[in-house]
Amino acid sequence: MKQLVLDLGADQAQSLDSFEVGQNAELAHLMHQFAGRSSREHFAYLWGEASAGKTHLLHALAATPGSRYIRADHPDDFTYAPEVSLYLLDDCGALSADAQIDAFALFNQIREHGAYMVSTGAVPPAVLPVREDLRTRMGWGLIYQIHGLSDDEKIAALTHAADARGLTISASVLPYLLSHFRRDMRSLSTMLDALDQYSLETQRPVTLPLLRDLLQQAASPHHPEDAKP
Structure with missing residues (x-):
């Protein structure tokens, strides 16, 4: 169980196929086009609230050949390279003054060489807190708002994932999970994996008491068994 709880925060591979589309069907289709x-x-340029899926999409695109996910604190990432055909710039509103200069130059080079760029932010380009010339370039192409999933859509997606693995979940489990755990789909999907594993280990059905037990143990950074030699 100790290892199970530690795995709740583990990184999982993100793909375009694992992106929960919801109201973003046109955007999802576009991202497949960028991937190809x-x-x-x-x-x-993609914008929306935290946990709507912006970073998920960029990480998924970064897994395609010839792509580069740009880390804002790594100036070399802003350098154009002929072998890179897709550049991915996350959270543009948080770029430092120096990074904004580098991003401006990269936008120009991408356009000159016919490469591709997907960038993201919390707000539309017109109101981004960045220099005006960079704001203009972020509005060069298509601008999409990513709509986060509603609670009903999250429950439907998790229910479908549970059904696909043959996991039976009591009706009260998923609404309770949404109210007492991180609400982004990546974390919720990870918790569903943990519930499945914990249910198998304990030979208990996935009911509200099992979920509460798992959440309580996940919230405890130390367990009595950790102190044993």
Whole structure:
């Protein structure tokens, strides 16, 4: 169980297929086009609330050949390279003054060489807290708002995932999970994996008492068994 709780925060591979589409069908189709470098538009800017899926999409695209996920604190990441055809810039509103200069230059080079760029932010480009010339470039291509899943959509997606693995869940479990755990789909999906494993280990059905037990243990950074030699 100790290892199970530690795994709740483990990174999981993110893909375009694992992105829960919800109200974002057109955007999801566009991201597949960017993955295949088949989009007629070479620039896209995605904005929306935290946990809506912006970083998920960029990490998924970063797994395609010839892509680069740009780390804002790594100036070399802003350097154009002929072997990179897709650049991915996350959380543009948090760019430092120096990073904004580097991003501006990279946008120009991407356009000059016919490469692709997907960037993201919490707000539309027009109101981003960045220099005006960079704000203009972020609005060059398609602009999409990512709509986060509603609670009903999250429950439906988790229910479908549980059904796919043959996992039976009591009706009260998922609403309680949404109210007492992190609400982004990545964390919720990870918890579903943990519930499945914990249910198998303890030979108990996935009911509200089992979920409460798991949440309580996950919230405790230390367990009595940790202190044993």
